[in-house]
Amino acid sequence: MSPGIRATVKVGSPEGCPIAAFSQRTGTTVDRVSTSAASEDGSSDSGGSTTEFLAATDEEIDDVSGPIFSYGSTNLYRHAHDDSSCPCACLGSFGCPVHRYVAEDGDLTLVFHAEDFDQLQAIMAEFRERYPDIDVQRLLQPPLQGSTEEQVFVNRGKLTDRQHEVLQAAYDAGYFERPKGANATEIAAELDISQSTFTEHLVAAQRKLFEDILETDA
Structure with missing residues (x-):
């Protein structure tokens, strides 16, 4: 069995990440990266990479080029990385x-695969x-049930x-x-809230998680 680990981490307002800052300034969620290409001199390190991403906005933001191309309600933006201060470049190192x-509200949630536990420890220490x-939100090791297409990010x-x-x-x-x-009455009492408040928060939480599981829009 592979010793690899799939990790999901959330970085709050990471300094040096223009795409996270972009999401906060525009009030949009960035979750579709179109491509990451090497610079013209052929370098493959983080200092020579360019990232393209889609966002449902047409605002022009400093440090990010675009809109480059329009896909109806979404537009393509581009950012050239000139240092390794952002989390993605750090991970690439x-x-x-x-x-x-x-990237949402200035925060960044990353999913990556570490080769083994030692590499994961080194990455997290640097992070x-x-x-x-x-915040480490989830760690998974194989075997995982279902096909790759059936494994969704929550x-x-x-x-x-x-x-x-x-x-x-x-x-x-x-409760489930x-x-x-x-x-509901017993759990609400344990939390020192009303039953209606308990139900309201529970339904809201379930709906948010189901949106990811069922891959539907809010």
Whole structure:
């Protein structure tokens, strides 16, 4: 079995990431990278790469070129990396390309594959030194069930702290079991909130997660 590890981490407002800053300034979510190409001199390091991405805006932002091309409601932007301060370039210095990322409200969620636990430790040590506001959201090791197409990215960062607390409490109490380990009234009392507030947060949390699982728009 492969010793590789699939990691999902969230970096809060990473300094040196123009795409994360772009998402905050424009109020858009960037989750589709079109391409990353080497510079004209043929270098393959982070200092010579150019990243293209799509965003549902037509605003012009400093440090990002574009709109370069329009696809109806979305536009193509381009950014040339001139240093290794951004999380993606930092990750690339370990030989790990970004498998998927989501930039939203200035925060960056990265999915990458480490070759083994030692490499993961080295990457996370560097991340924590550079970016204090980092959260490891998920670690997976094979074997994973289902095909690659069936394995979807669930952005837990969509949940508010209260929604996460309510969802965790409901799960721990056996709310989703049959028969239920506890009902809404009991869990709400444990959290010191009303039943209606408990239900409101639980439904909101489930809807956000289902959007990713079912790959639907909000």
